[in-house]
Amino acid sequence: MxxxxxxxxxxxxxxxxxxxxxxxxxxxxxxxxxxxxxxxxxxxxxxxxxxxxxxxxxxxxxxxxxxxxxxxxxxxxxxxxxxxxxxxxxxxxxxxxxxxxxxxxxxxxxxxxxxxxxxxxxxxxxxxxxxxxxxxxxxxxxxxxxxxxxxxxxxxxxxxxxxxxxxxxxxxxxxxxxxxxxxxDVMGAQVGGAVKNVLAIACGIILGRRLGDNARAALITRGLAEISRLGLALGARPETLMGLSGLGDLTLTCTSLQSRNTSLGTALGEGRTLSEIMGERHSVAEGVHTSAALGELARRHGVEMPICRAVDAILNRNADIDETIASLMARPFRIEGR
The missing domain is CATH 3.40.50.720 (NAD(P)-binding Rossmann-like Domain)
Structure with missing residues (x-):
C-alpha cells in the first residue's frame, strides 16, 4: 500500500x-x-x-x-x-x-x-x-x-x-x-513519555537548587538509562526509546521551563512546598502521580531506577532534597552503559 x-x-x-x-x-x-x-x-x-x-x-x-x-x-x-x-x-x-x-x-x-x-x-x-x-x-x-x-x-x-x-x-x-x-511498539512509545515527567521534576530541582548545567546534563543522561532499563524489561524496542517518544520527549521536557514538571521541580528546589505549588495550578503535572506508581512497577520487574526513586521520596515521603541529592552522589561508581 x-x-x-x-x-x-x-x-x-x-x-x-x-x-x-x-x-x-x-x-x-x-x-x-x-x-x-x-x-x-x-x-x-x-x-x-x-x-x-x-x-x-x-x-x-x-x-x-x-x-x-x-x-x-x-x-x-x-x-x-x-x-x-x-x-x-x-x-x-x-x-x-x-x-x-x-x-x-x-x-x-x-x-x-x-x-x-x-x-x-x-x-x-x-x-x-x-x-x-x-x-x-x-x-x-x-x-x-x-x-x-x-x-x-x-x-x-x-x-x-x-x-x-x-x-x-x-x-x-x-x-x-x-x-x-x-x-x-505501543509499549515503547509509552515508557519514555511516562518516565520523562518524573525525570523533568528532578531536572527542575537541579535548576531550583542552582546545581549547574553539568548536573542537569548528567541527570538527563542517567535518566535515559533508567528509561531504557525499564523499557527493555517491559518489552520495548531500543530504537523506540531512542526516538521521538523517548529521547526526544526527555530532551524537550528536561530543558525548558515550559514543562509543567520541570517548573514544578524548580519551585521545589527553590524551597516551596508541593501543596503550595499544586494549589496554584490549573494543569496537571503528571510526574507527581507517576513517581509513586513507577517505584512499584520498577520493583515488580527488578529494574533499578535511583533517580526516579529519589523523586518519589521527595514528593511522596517528605525526603529532604539536599540529603537525597547527597545520597545519589554517594552511590558506588559504575561502568557506563550499565
Whole structure:
C-alpha cells in the first residue's frame, strides 16, 4: 500500500479540552478533518463557543469557527477516530463513560503520559481493559501544547499494532506542521513519555537548587538509562526509546521551563512546598502521580531506577532534597552503559 492509497478518517473526536486536547483538535483541523472537542464543564464549552478561545488553558490562541465543541460524549462516539486526552489518572473512568456509545472497531488514540497509580498499568493496558472492542494506539513525543496549537513544526510517534489502521491515523492527523511517525511498539512509545515527567521534576530541582548545567546534563543522561532499563524489561524496542517518544520527549521536557514538571521541580528546589505549588495550578503535572506508581512497577520487574526513586521520596515521603541529592552522589561508581 502506498501513501496515495491510504484514506484518512473524515471526522476526529477529541476528549479533553485542556491545553493538549485543544492543541490536538487544532492540529486535526489544520490537517483538514472535521473535528469535535469535548469538555466536561458546560460553562467552559459555552465560554469557548462565545469567545472562540480556550482562555483557561490556551489563552491567545484562536479557535476557528469550524471547531465543534460539545459536552455530549455521544457526539464524540460518532467520530471515525477518537483522541483521548484526559489526565492519566482519569483515563480509565473516561473510557468507561465512552464505551457504551462507542461503535466497535473505532480507533482510540491515547495522548496522556503516565502510569495508573491504583494499578501500575500503562495507559494502553488501562484502555484495552475498558474498551475491548476498540483498537488502541498511543500518540507521544516532544510536544508543548501551545506550539502545536500555533502550528509550529512538531514531530511525534503514533504507535499502534495494526499498521494499516495506523497509516490512516497518520494521514488523518499529519500536516506540514504536524508530522507523525508510525510505529507498532505501543509499549515503547509509552515508557519514555511516562518516565520523562518524573525525570523533568528532578531536572527542575537541579535548576531550583542552582546545581549547574553539568548536573542537569548528567541527570538527563542517567535518566535515559533508567528509561531504557525499564523499557527493555517491559518489552520495548531500543530504537523506540531512542526516538521521538523517548529521547526526544526527555530532551524537550528536561530543558525548558515550559514543562509543567520541570517548573514544578524548580519551585521545589527553590524551597516551596508541593501543596503550595499544586494549589496554584490549573494543569496537571503528571510526574507527581507517576513517581509513586513507577517505584512499584520498577520493583515488580527488578529494574533499578535511583533517580526516579529519589523523586518519589521527595514528593511522596517528605525526603529532604539536599540529603537525597547527597545520597545519589554517594552511590558506588559504575561502568557506563550499565
Amino acid at each position: 502506498t501513501a496515495a492509497d491510504v484514506v484518512p478518517f473524515a471526522r476526529v473526536g477529541v476528549i479533553g479540552a485542556g491545553a493538549w486536547g485543544t492543541a490536538i483538535a487544532l492540529a486535526a483541523l489544520r490537517a483538514g478533518r472535521e473535528t469535535v472537542l469535548w469538555a466536561r464543564n458546560p460553562d467552559a464549552v459555552e465560554a469557548m463557543r462565545r469567545e472562540r478561545e480556550n482562555t483557561r488553558y490556551l489563552p491567545g490562541v484562536p479557535l476557528p469557527p469550524t471547531l465543534d465543541l460539545t459536552t455530549d460524549l455521544g457526539e464524540i462516539a460518532k467520530a471515525d477516530a477518537i483522541m483521548l486526552v484526559t489526565p492519566a489518572q482519569h483515563l480509565r473512568t473516561a473510557c468507561a463513560k465512552l464505551q457504551p456509545s462507542l461503535r466497535p472497531g473505532t480507533p482510540v488514540v491515547l495522548c496522556a503520559k503516565g502510569i495508573e497509580l491504583s494499578t501500575g498499568c500503562l495507559m494502553s493496558e488501562a484502555a484495552e481493559a475498558s474498551l475491548p472492542a476498540s483498537p488502541v494506539g498511543v500518540l507521544s513525543g516532544p510536544t508543548f501544547a501551545v506550539e502545536v496549537a500555533k502550528g509550529l513544526p512538531t514531530a511525534v510517534t503514533l504507535a499502534i499494532r495494526d499498521q494499516e489502521l495506523g497509516s490512516r491515523i497518520v494521514e488523518t492527523l499529519g500536516s506540514r506542521s504536524f508530522r507523525p511517525y508510525l510505529s507498532d
